[in-house]
Amino acid sequence: MPVPRLRRLAAPRLSLLTLAGLLAASAEPAVAQSFLGRGAPQVLTVPDASAPVRRLGPAVAEPAPAPPPQAATLPHRPFPALATGLRLAGEESSLQWPVYLTEAQARERLRLRVGYLAAISVVPDASYLTATVNGVAIGRSEIKAPGAIRILEFDIPADLLKSGYNAVAIAGIQRHRVDCSLDATYELWTQIDPAWTGLVAPPGAAGAASLRDLPAIAPDGRGVVPIRIVLRNRPGFASFERLIGLAQRVALAGGFAQASVEFATEPGGPAGLDIVVGGAGEG
Structure with a gap:
């Protein structure tokens, strides 16, 4: 054979x-999971790198003017698909991905990228996405993407990621624009786009080199x-x-x-x- x-x-x-x-x-x-949004990414938000990243705090500073959509590239490492789907629904919701890294990958300077589309009923100045890595909050941003996919990026402190298993989570707090009734909570949703969500690594990032590294193999944009x-x-x-x-x-x-x-x-x-x-x- x-x-x-x-x-x-x-x-x-x-x-x-x-x-x-x-x-x-x-x-x-x-x-595989699919994304129900529409349109190409229109906004690239880069949180202020000088803002505190070890604890929850106020919303990050307003980003610089967004580059054209072509400037946003797909993540080097998308996240694996989840059995629960990729929608943050209701007033409080969260998603968590298991991310396995090799020792070399854990030492790299990585960023977390999140692409999402939100319902028109979500009021931006009272609704937030918070990103955490291994239980530590690395950034927060207002939810404001009712018309097109919005992309957020967060710096990951160098000592947060580790070799082997890592937990990367996104939590959403959503408030209705006009209606506070119980039924209106079903109109609150933020859909995460798997193709635009993952870890962004520098060029020439390390890959898997042995059987021991198999869990660190990166999935495609479907997870x-x-x-x-x-x-x-x-x-x-x-x-x-x-x-x-x-x-x-x-x-x-x-x-x-x-x-x-x-x-x-x-x-x-x-x-x-x-x-x-x-x-x-x-x-």
């Missing part, structure tokens, strides 16, 4: 013998981790079954909440990982 090799960006290739020690089991497929099986030749039926089993073991070892398996002839983009399949003598 051809020998699969696991490749992630410029990381070393790993042999099937290394992967064979992974525990085999099945995982139920799940549907799904693509596992691409890159074929250099046509596998037989028995080989095909073994490749599917290998992809399953990789997904379990990485703890991917949602993963997709793809077959390709060339490696893919920065999200997910590649399992390159070739003959034993191929480089």
Whole structure:
């Protein structure tokens, strides 16, 4: 059988013998999340870097004039999809993502980016989004995006992120523009856009380099981790079954909440990982 090799960006290739020690089991497929907003991002808000980031305080200073939408790029590392959906609903609501980082990634200077669209009924001067990392508030901003996607960015202090598991959360306090009745609370919502929400890293950021780093593999803009099986030749039926089993073991070892398996002839983009399949003598 051809020998699969696991490749992630410029990381070393790993042999099937290394992967064979992974525990085999099945995982139920799940549907990727989608965003129900409209339009391209229109506002880029960068909180004042000099403002306190270790405690809750007043709203951040007003941002500088927004650059054109093209200037906003997608996050280097989107967050994994959540089973609860991505809507902050009612007067108080929150979302939390598990984010796994390698030791090298945790040392990088990262920023948290949040893209969202809010209901017209949410009054901006009394409604706020608060971002926290590992239980520490890193910034707060008014909710004011009823017409187009708004993008916020928050600096993450260098000592907050750690190797392994990190909890990144967004909490919303929302007040109605005109109606204070109980029924009106169902009109309060802020939808987080997964494609524009995640961690922003400097160019040349570190990636996963070994099996130990599998949980740190970045998902795509849907929150799904693509596992691409890159074929250099046509596998037989028995080989095909073994490749599917290998992809399953990789997904379990990485703890991917949602993963997709793809077959390709060339490696893919920065999200997910590649399992390159070739003959034993191929480089």
